[in-house]
Structures are given as C-alpha cells and as structure tokens.
Amino acid sequence: MKQVVVAWLCVILTLFCSLRACHLYWSSTWELRSAGPSWPFRHNKIAPELEQRQQTHSINHHDQLNILGDQPDGLxxxxxxxxxxxxxxxxxxxxxxxxxxxxxxxxxxxxxxxxxxxxxxxxxxxxxxxxxxxxxxxxxxxxxxxxxxxxxxxxxxxxxxxxxxxxxxxxxxxxxxxxxxxxxxxxxxxxxxxxxxxxxxxxxxxxxxxxxxxxxxxxxxxxxxxxxxxxxxxxxxxxxxxxxxxxxxxxxxxxxxxxxxxxxxxxxxxxxxxxxxxxxxxxxxxxxxxxxxxxxxxxxxxxxxxxxxxxxxxxxxxxxxxxxxxxxxxxxxxxxxxxxxxxxxxxxxxxxADDKLEWPGKLPMAPVILITNPKESRFVLDNKEPLHRIQSSTHIRFLVFSDESPNQMTFEILIDGKPVIYDDNSNNIDHGDDDPETVNQTTSFITASPRYSGNDKHPLWTLPWNPSAFKDGSHVLSIKVKSASGQTGKSSVIFRTDGRRTKIGGGAGEWIISTHMSTVLQCITLLSIVTMLTLLLIPRFYTDREVSERLLARIHAIDQHAPVGGFRSLQRQILVGALRCLQLPSTQPSVWYGTFSFLLALVTLPWFKAEFIPSGETPSEKFGTFYLYGMVFGTEWVPIADTWMFAAEEVCLDVGVFFALFLLHSVPSELLICGHVKMNRPDDTLQNQRSVIESPWFKGIEVLYWLWRMSEMVALASFYGGIWPTLIQNILVVWLIFVGITLGTSLCSPSNANSNGPNNISAPGKLSWMANGLDGCDGCAKATLKPSIMLDQQYQQEHGTLEPEDCHVVDLDYRFSNSSSSGSSASSTPFNRSPRAKNRKRNRHQ
CATH class of the missing domain: 3.60.21.10 (Metallo-dependent phosphatases)
Known part of the structure; x- marks a missing residue:
C-alpha cells in the first residue's frame, strides 16, 4: 500500500511539473504569438490575396508573347x-x-x-x-x-x-x-x-x-x-x-x-x-x-x-x-x-595606417557558364515561371563570363552526348543514334555553332535549336568553353521541354534543408524526457514480485533454446529491459529518486546562469539564465532555439546514457541466465555478455565517458565566464557529481552479496530469490545436482575425502536451502556449509 501511495504522489508531482513547464514555454514564446485573429480564420483571409497573386503571375507569364530567341531581351x-x-x-x-x-x-x-x-x-x-x-x-x-x-x-x-x-x-x-x-x-x-x-x-x-x-x-x-x-x-x-x-x-x-x-x-x-x-x-x-x-x-x-x-x-x-x-x-x-x-x-x-587596402594579385579565371534556356528541370517552379516559353523558344541561351574576347573562345555543345545539329533554316533535327559525321555527309545539316548575341552588359551566347525534338523525357545539355589561354569552363543541365520537374536528388543535404531543425530538437528532447519518466514511474505500480517472476520465467524459457538469436534475442532483450526497470526502484532507490528528481528539474528549473554577453554594460545585459525553452536576461525572454539543441545533447548523452547504465547494473546479467545454461553451456553467448558488462575494461569505459561529459561542462565554463557562475550554479554539474559518486561507489565496492552501490543487486531481501534460481523453472531445477558436486570437490580439497553419507547430507542441505524462503539473510547455501556437515567432520576426527 505504501508503494502505491508513493507512486501516485510521484505522478501528481509529474503533472504539476508539466503544468509549470507549459507556463514557462508560454512565457518564452509570447513574442512569437499573434494577438490578432485566431488561427482557424487565417486561411480565409490569405486565400483571396494568394489567388490575386497567382492571377498576376498568370498575366505576366502566359499573356506576353516573349520568345526566347537570339536577343538579350528580358534578361x-x-x-x-x-x-x-x-x-x-x-x-x-x-x-x-x-x-x-x-x-x-x-x-x-x-x-x-x-x-x-x-x-x-x-x-x-x-x-x-x-x-x-x-x-x-x-x-x-x-x-x-x-x-x-x-x-x-x-x-x-x-x-x-x-x-x-x-x-x-x-x-x-x-x-x-x-x-x-x-x-x-x-x-x-x-x-x-x-x-x-x-x-x-x-x-x-x-x-x-x-x-x-x-x-x-x-x-x-x-x-x-x-x-x-x-x-x-x-x-x-x-x-x-x-x-x-x-x-x-x-x-x-x-x-x-x-x-x-x-x-x-x-x-x-x-x-x-x-x-x-x-x-x-x-x-x-x-x-x-x-x-x-x-x-x-x-x-x-x-x-x-x-x-x-x-x-x-x-x-x-x-x-x-x-x-x-x-x-x-x-x-x-x-x-x-x-x-x-x-x-x-x-x-x-x-x-x-590610413585605412588603404592592400589588394592581392589578380587571379586568372576560367570561363563560368550559366545556362538560362533550357532551364534545369530540378529547379523548375510550378505556376511561378512561364515554362511554356521553353517549348516555344528558338535558341539555346547561355551566359559566359570570361576576361577574354568572344572571338577567342571555342565551344563544345552536346545534348545527350551528341552534337547539336541543325539545317540552314535553323531547325533542329533529332537523328537518334545516327553518327553526326554520316548525317553531315548525306544531308544538308551541319553541326551548330553558338553565336555571341550579347553586349557589354549581358555576355549572352545563343544556339539555334528545335525543342520539339526533345519533347520526350529528360535530356542532358552540356557546354564546354575553352579560352585562348587554355582555361576551360564546363556546365550541364538536366532539362525537359514539357515543364515537368525532376527530383533534386540531394540526399541528406536536401532532407536537412527541408526539415525544421528546432522542431526536431524539441521532439527529441521532450520524447527522451517523457520516455525516461515513463520507465521510472510504471515500475512503481508493479511492486509485486510475481510480475518479475513471470518475466524471469519467460527469459529462462528463451534461454533453454540454443542458440538464442534473431527474433528470440530481440524478445529476450526487451524482457530483460523490462525486468531491469521493474527492479530499479527496489535495488537502487537513491538512483531512482535522483534520476526522477533531475528529469523534473530539467523542465521546471533554470539549468545554469552564465555570462553570455561579456560586452554588456549592466549585470542584466551580461548575465543570463538558461532554461530549456530559451534564455532570460533580467525579465526578458530570448526564445533562441539553441537551448533546445544543447538540451537534446545533454538529455541524450548525460541523462539517457547514464540512466541506461543504471538499468544495466540494476540486475546483473548472471542472475538473469537460467541455471541450466550456466551449468551445461558455459561458453554460451549469454555468459560472454555477462562477463563483458562486468569486466574491468567496461568499467573503465564508464569512467572515461563520465570524465568526457564533465570536461564538456568545463568547456562550457570557458565559453561563458569561468567557474563562477557557470559551473557552480549549474544543475547539470550537480547531476554529473551524483552520477560520479554512484559509479565510484560501485567501482570501489567488492562484487559480492554484501556490497553496496549500483552493483549491489543481490542485497539480502531484494533479489536473493533470483540468485537461488527460479521456482517452477525446469532449467533451474535440472541444475541442482551440479552445485552439490562442486561443493564435494571443494570440501575434499580443504578437509580430505568425504564419506558417502557426508555427500548425502550436503546434497540434502543444498536442496533444503534452495527451496527455503529467500527473504532471510541467514539461509544456508552450498557455499556456506551447514552445521550438520561440520558436526560430522568433527565426530569423525575425534
């Protein structure tokens, strides 16, 4: 009953902090909100204006009879x-x-x-x-x-x-x-x-x-x-x-x-x-x-x-x-x-000294080519450009920027890898796969050469063509210009004459530029906090050991199927994670309360105070307070999204990683493995996973990771005013100190049943039921004989040969201890010999 009351109190506190977080967010974004008409009426007002603009574009684009020809007009x-x-x-x-x-x-x-x-x-x-x-x-x-x-x-x-x-x-x-x-x-x-x-x-x-x-x-x-x-x-x-x-x-x-x-x-x-x-x-x-x-x-x-x-x-x-x-x-x-x-x-x-600029030497510049017709189809603007003018154009148009005169340039112009060919009337012909030299010999068509159609203001070159010859699909226009000095410029475009767009194909860069990064960072931060709070609160309502025993029974059932891979491995990892979450409040209460309190503090309290603007003349201009939702200078909010970017990093790397480590150590992997696997498959991958988690080098990685995160706080202080106030008035530093003490306690404590800290999972009265095997598990039941034989061997090494009746006594003692109540810390185990075995030995030597 007490545990349920504590759970509901934690839920009520979480709801209260959520209201406080909403209030802070509302305060930080008031400059961004409209005080005018409500949102549902926004589109009704903008629609007529947008329609009027589109009509204006329609008049400009479709009613004018501009022809993309060989003159530098409209450019x-x-x-x-x-x-x-x-x-x-x-x-x-x-x-x-x-x-x-x-x-x-x-x-x-x-x-x-x-x-x-x-x-x-x-x-x-x-x-x-x-x-x-x-x-x-x-x-x-x-x-x-x-x-x-x-x-x-x-x-x-x-x-x-x-x-x-x-x-x-x-x-x-x-x-x-x-x-x-x-x-x-x-x-x-x-x-x-x-x-x-x-x-x-x-x-x-x-x-x-x-x-x-x-x-x-x-x-x-x-x-x-x-x-x-x-x-x-x-x-x-x-x-x-x-x-x-x-x-x-x-x-x-x-x-x-x-x-x-x-x-x-x-x-x-x-x-x-x-x-x-x-x-x-x-x-x-x-x-x-x-x-x-x-x-x-x-x-x-x-x-x-x-x-x-x-x-x-x-x-x-x-x-x-x-x-x-x-x-x-x-x-x-x-x-x-x-x-x-x-x-x-x-x-x-x-x-x-008199502010005269010293200019560097002038550099030789290769020709730069900008193709204006036909247009690159990846950047077509639907309904905002008169794309029909490409279909009605008579010339390919491109600008060439060079410091040499036009008559000193040579050109190579290809469409789909073939020279542009036209007749005496400047009509393009699509010869398919015909060889241009053969075409020139058997017809009156010649390879096209561009003509300089520009002036001092527009370095325009044109080349006659027939767009209807390229009406199907996408094509590639390539232009190569070579100057008299040997400088070469190249340019190419993918074009369509039907006005349809092709994909930009920018991959990750296109995705980044088209997303809204601040929204993504907000989602990452809040989703991470909500997820961790959920994983902390739900176990408070499932304190009954029967739930954990059912999870452990399902884990043992999976262990008995060798090998454990694919879907079974994923299923086991999910069950193990659920069991660790359920055991965290009882095995590590200080860790549970510390993590829970810190997560609530992140959404309700200021994170730290720092000298963000050193050139400020007053303390309110220099010093600001960092919240999850923005910065506060004096009483003024600055809703800068950098706080969300920093928060996403800290919540994931400082809280999420250490929270995962706490869960990992809440229940040792050895106690989760079925006894049958321990005794009969010592080389199983499950045993290797246990040894990795508890190995010294893994603990060393934990320490190095903690030092790295603490060094990030020191780097933050170097940006914003030093130790005071950036490090001293900083809840992130408090959290890292708490994590360091918790991890340090676990590293300095012996790994046995009487140890304390995160690795103290088998403390009396908590998980001894798991250490002695799971009642009702066939695999654990089959493993009862092997520990007795190990005990006999150990006894022989220490005290000489045992008589047959002594082996029976030890085996019975082990079976009794294995089936006895796990809540008593004084229960006998195979490694803590019973008084009956000691009395037998004493009588034999008298």
Missing amino acids: FYFAQISDLHISKYRPKGHTLHFLQFIQSVLPIIRPEFVVVTGDLTDAKDHKRITSQQYLEEWKTYKMAIDQQPWTNTTWYDMRGNHDCFDLPSWQSRANLYRSYGQSADLVENGQGIYTWQHSPSYGEYQFVAIDACPKRGPSRPFNFFGYLTSSTMDRLASALLKPSNHTFVFSHYPTTTMVFGVSQQGYTFRDLAKHYSVYFCGHLHRLIAGLGDVLQSYDPATKTLELELGDMKDHGMYRIVAVDNDIISFVDARLPLAPSTQLRSTPLIPLS
Missing part, C-alpha cells in the same frame, strides 16, 4: 556571396577569398548588384573559444567595398550569427554592423526587414532581406539559430504581399534554423512563402562529410525553392542568378586557386 542577373568570415587571426581563406572575389571575379561577371547573406566577420579569438566584435575585421569589410576596383554595382548585406556574437542590443556600441554594414540604415529603418526593386521595362522584380539575428546576441556557441517575432512577421507580410513578376528573399539563416512567429493577421511563414519564388541563404557551410554538397530543396506546398550557398571563407563559393524572361537559373562557382606565394604574402588585416 538580368545578380550575384550572391555568403559567410565571408573576415578574420584578424585566420590566415587561410577568410579575408583573402573575399578580396580575391572583388579583385578577380567581380569585374568579369559585372552583376546588377551583389547580396552578402551574413557572417561578414568571424568574431572569434585566436583560440576559437571566446567571441567578440573586432573593429579591424569590420574596417576591412567596409574598405574592401568602398575601394573596390570595379564600382559599377550596388551592395546589399545583412547580419549573420557571427555578426551578432556578444551583442547586448542593436543600439549597443558593440554593434559594429551599425557603422560598417552596407545596408545598416535599411535594416534599422525596416526593423529587420528591408526591400528593393528592379524595374526594367519588361517587369517588376522585388527583393526582400531578412535580419533574423536574436535581439540579444550571446557569445558562441549558443548563437546558431535565428528567429522572427510576430511584429517582424507583420513587416515581412507587408513586403511579400506586393505583386511582382518574382520576389526573392535573402537571409543568412536557412528556414530549418529559424523559429518563426505568427503575424497579427494570422499568417505563418509557410503562408507567406507562397508569395515568393526563391529563398537564398547561407550559414551551413556545406556541413561536413559531404552532407551539405546539395543543400537545396523544393517545397511542393508553397512551390518555392530554398538554395543554400557554400561559404566564401573556406570553399570560395559565389553564385550568379539570372532571370531570363521570367525563367530563373543559377550557377554556383568557385574562386580560382591562389598561388602559395600569394597566401604567404597577404597580411591577415591588409589595411595601412
């Missing part, structure tokens, strides 16, 4: 770069790559404008531990743009997470972007959202920039996610709901690393995403191990593209985006490699 292009990480400490890439882009690439591609999507500076110290805003890095960025050799372009930029490291507020003196950013005034006036337009004679194109940096920027590493409050979403909605041929959105953060609020009109970001065509971003640096080679995705619900660009810092990546008669195409290119002498000679901060 413009711009450039995007991202993640410059201008650094005063990093010698490779970083500053040098940015200067090489301005010096060697920009005068050749000559875009309408350049957009820099964040992380303008690196803001890390020489050890890459602490972070702050460095004046030298910001000056280098500004002077590079102000003193660029080719000045006939406009720059737009926005902040990234590195640009708001250690930033108390926008008005803070530490916010150097406010003085040195190209678009700082636009960001400030638009309160995080600003727009600009490109309005040629053939259309209206809108560009929207988003500054999603947190309003208080902690130092690294808790500054990876961005977010948009409800008021910012209002301004974004005002910008996106304007009609245009195309709207392009730029932000440093991919949508997977953003937390979006809801506008006052009830619009979510997905609602607004239906009103733009492409979302350009950076931030992820192509990830690692090739995961980020294709960080591109298409959302069929909103019919939009999201395109992440690799960094300028290490990979030297830049992007050219062209809009050709409302069909959007792009190419991602890399900087040419710099000679090693240039890498050694370029200073980290190439500024003189």
Whole structure:
C-alpha cells in the first residue's frame, strides 16, 4: 500500500511539473504569438490575396508573347556571396577569398548588384573559444567595398550569427554592423526587414532581406539559430504581399534554423512563402562529410525553392542568378586557386595606417557558364515561371563570363552526348543514334555553332535549336568553353521541354534543408524526457514480485533454446529491459529518486546562469539564465532555439546514457541466465555478455565517458565566464557529481552479496530469490545436482575425502536451502556449509 501511495504522489508531482513547464514555454514564446485573429480564420483571409497573386503571375507569364530567341531581351542577373568570415587571426581563406572575389571575379561577371547573406566577420579569438566584435575585421569589410576596383554595382548585406556574437542590443556600441554594414540604415529603418526593386521595362522584380539575428546576441556557441517575432512577421507580410513578376528573399539563416512567429493577421511563414519564388541563404557551410554538397530543396506546398550557398571563407563559393524572361537559373562557382606565394604574402588585416587596402594579385579565371534556356528541370517552379516559353523558344541561351574576347573562345555543345545539329533554316533535327559525321555527309545539316548575341552588359551566347525534338523525357545539355589561354569552363543541365520537374536528388543535404531543425530538437528532447519518466514511474505500480517472476520465467524459457538469436534475442532483450526497470526502484532507490528528481528539474528549473554577453554594460545585459525553452536576461525572454539543441545533447548523452547504465547494473546479467545454461553451456553467448558488462575494461569505459561529459561542462565554463557562475550554479554539474559518486561507489565496492552501490543487486531481501534460481523453472531445477558436486570437490580439497553419507547430507542441505524462503539473510547455501556437515567432520576426527 505504501508503494502505491508513493507512486501516485510521484505522478501528481509529474503533472504539476508539466503544468509549470507549459507556463514557462508560454512565457518564452509570447513574442512569437499573434494577438490578432485566431488561427482557424487565417486561411480565409490569405486565400483571396494568394489567388490575386497567382492571377498576376498568370498575366505576366502566359499573356506576353516573349520568345526566347537570339536577343538579350528580358534578361538580368545578380550575384550572391555568403559567410565571408573576415578574420584578424585566420590566415587561410577568410579575408583573402573575399578580396580575391572583388579583385578577380567581380569585374568579369559585372552583376546588377551583389547580396552578402551574413557572417561578414568571424568574431572569434585566436583560440576559437571566446567571441567578440573586432573593429579591424569590420574596417576591412567596409574598405574592401568602398575601394573596390570595379564600382559599377550596388551592395546589399545583412547580419549573420557571427555578426551578432556578444551583442547586448542593436543600439549597443558593440554593434559594429551599425557603422560598417552596407545596408545598416535599411535594416534599422525596416526593423529587420528591408526591400528593393528592379524595374526594367519588361517587369517588376522585388527583393526582400531578412535580419533574423536574436535581439540579444550571446557569445558562441549558443548563437546558431535565428528567429522572427510576430511584429517582424507583420513587416515581412507587408513586403511579400506586393505583386511582382518574382520576389526573392535573402537571409543568412536557412528556414530549418529559424523559429518563426505568427503575424497579427494570422499568417505563418509557410503562408507567406507562397508569395515568393526563391529563398537564398547561407550559414551551413556545406556541413561536413559531404552532407551539405546539395543543400537545396523544393517545397511542393508553397512551390518555392530554398538554395543554400557554400561559404566564401573556406570553399570560395559565389553564385550568379539570372532571370531570363521570367525563367530563373543559377550557377554556383568557385574562386580560382591562389598561388602559395600569394597566401604567404597577404597580411591577415591588409589595411595601412590610413585605412588603404592592400589588394592581392589578380587571379586568372576560367570561363563560368550559366545556362538560362533550357532551364534545369530540378529547379523548375510550378505556376511561378512561364515554362511554356521553353517549348516555344528558338535558341539555346547561355551566359559566359570570361576576361577574354568572344572571338577567342571555342565551344563544345552536346545534348545527350551528341552534337547539336541543325539545317540552314535553323531547325533542329533529332537523328537518334545516327553518327553526326554520316548525317553531315548525306544531308544538308551541319553541326551548330553558338553565336555571341550579347553586349557589354549581358555576355549572352545563343544556339539555334528545335525543342520539339526533345519533347520526350529528360535530356542532358552540356557546354564546354575553352579560352585562348587554355582555361576551360564546363556546365550541364538536366532539362525537359514539357515543364515537368525532376527530383533534386540531394540526399541528406536536401532532407536537412527541408526539415525544421528546432522542431526536431524539441521532439527529441521532450520524447527522451517523457520516455525516461515513463520507465521510472510504471515500475512503481508493479511492486509485486510475481510480475518479475513471470518475466524471469519467460527469459529462462528463451534461454533453454540454443542458440538464442534473431527474433528470440530481440524478445529476450526487451524482457530483460523490462525486468531491469521493474527492479530499479527496489535495488537502487537513491538512483531512482535522483534520476526522477533531475528529469523534473530539467523542465521546471533554470539549468545554469552564465555570462553570455561579456560586452554588456549592466549585470542584466551580461548575465543570463538558461532554461530549456530559451534564455532570460533580467525579465526578458530570448526564445533562441539553441537551448533546445544543447538540451537534446545533454538529455541524450548525460541523462539517457547514464540512466541506461543504471538499468544495466540494476540486475546483473548472471542472475538473469537460467541455471541450466550456466551449468551445461558455459561458453554460451549469454555468459560472454555477462562477463563483458562486468569486466574491468567496461568499467573503465564508464569512467572515461563520465570524465568526457564533465570536461564538456568545463568547456562550457570557458565559453561563458569561468567557474563562477557557470559551473557552480549549474544543475547539470550537480547531476554529473551524483552520477560520479554512484559509479565510484560501485567501482570501489567488492562484487559480492554484501556490497553496496549500483552493483549491489543481490542485497539480502531484494533479489536473493533470483540468485537461488527460479521456482517452477525446469532449467533451474535440472541444475541442482551440479552445485552439490562442486561443493564435494571443494570440501575434499580443504578437509580430505568425504564419506558417502557426508555427500548425502550436503546434497540434502543444498536442496533444503534452495527451496527455503529467500527473504532471510541467514539461509544456508552450498557455499556456506551447514552445521550438520561440520558436526560430522568433527565426530569423525575425534
């Protein structure tokens, strides 16, 4: 009865803590919620606006009779770069790559404008531990743009997470972007959202920039996610709901690393995403191990593209985006490699005393090719592009960016591996598998050669073709350009003339960019906590030993079938896990209460306090409190999703792993094995598993793992102010100390029935019923004779030969002890000889 009362009290406490957790989450996200109309009415209001926008697109795309021919009409292009990480400490890439882009690439591609999507500076110290805003890095960025050799372009930029490291507020003196950013005034006036337009004679194109940096920027590493409050979403909605041929959105953060609020009109970001065509971003640096080679995705619900660009810092990546008669195409290119002498000679901060920039030498650049017609079918935008113009086009169109004159270039253009062939009337012919040379000899058709159709503003090349010859399925267009200096450029696209899309095929990168990472982290964290609480609470309602005996009987039944593999092995592991959970409250009550209390503390209490923003001028600006749901500075919540990322790691690695170890040690594997297996199959894999878990090297791994997790806490303190308050006021440290004491007690205690700690599973009155074999198990019953023989051998070694009647006495004593009550700690065992055997020996020697 007492155990049931304790169980219900624990459940009531859990429910109370759940209410407290909901209150904290509600408080932390109030800036993200809408105070306007309720959600059910949101779609009713947005539907007419979306329909009006689609009608506008329909007029622009279908009613105009633009022909993709051999003239540079209806064409413009711009450039995007991202993640410059201008650094005063990093010698490779970083500053040098940015200067090489301005010096060697920009005068050749000559875009309408350049957009820099964040992380303008690196803001890390020489050890890459602490972070702050460095004046030298910001000056280098500004002077590079102000003193660029080719000045006939406009720059737009926005902040990234590195640009708001250690930033108390926008008005803070530490916010150097406010003085040195190209678009700082636009960001400030638009309160995080600003727009600009490109309005040629053939259309209206809108560009929207988003500054999603947190309003208080902690130092690294808790500054990876961005977010948009409800008021910012209002301004974004005002910008996106304007009609245009195309709207392009730029932000440093991919949508997977953003937390979006809801506008006052009830619009979510997905609602607004239906009103733009492409979302350009950076931030992820192509990830690692090739995961980020294709960080591109298409959302069929909103019919939009999201395109992440690799960094300028290490990979030297830049992007050219062209809009050709409302069909959007792009190419991602890399900087040419710099000679090693240039890498050694370029200073980290190439500024003189009077702020004059020292430019690196100009690099030779291979031709860069951007194919605009036919369009790459993997990036087709349904209902947002006039794809019918591909079917009615008369020419293949592509841009070639090179510093050499057009007449010095040679081309190789293939479709599906074959040269493009046309007749004197410029009509393409699909010759199937015919040899082009044979075709040329027997017909009047000749191999096509491209013609330069551009001007000083648009380096356009065209080639006549007949799209109807490629109306079936997907095809590959490959273009190779060789300059007079021997530099070679290549480009290829997969295209369809029927306007249908093909899969991007980005693998893990496409999945990452299309998910919502903060939601995934929240699910992982909460699901892990709920799972562990469930495993802790359920055994409190099953304290009757009969339940454990039934589980053990099923385990023994599986053990008697050799070998135990496949489904039987999985079934056994599940049963063993259930039995361990049931025995944890009784065998390790301190561990049970400690784990249960800590899990509730994670969702209701602050985790730790730290100096998150060292540049703050007041304690409320410097010091913040870390909760599962965000950070608190003074009385102000910052709903940054970095807390969920850190929580997912800590809950899984610090709580989940040690909780699993506690369960593993709650019942030794030896006591779970049927006696028949112990006696007759000593080499069984089950016995080997037992020896692995209880071996010294496994215990050593436990110690090393604990030391690693504790070192992570020390590393956290090195980021945020040292021992005080980060380590002292930290419930994670308290938990790790508790775990260390518990594991240390088990390692220092002898492995016998009288030991204490996690390995004290066979303490008197708890699991002795398991140690003496399971009543009713045939396998355990068959194993009763073997221990008696072992006892006889041991007795003979110590006291000489036993008489036959002594063997019978010992065997009867063993059988009696094996069937006696297991609750008494004084019960006799085969290894604790009975008084009757001792009396027989004494009488014999008298």
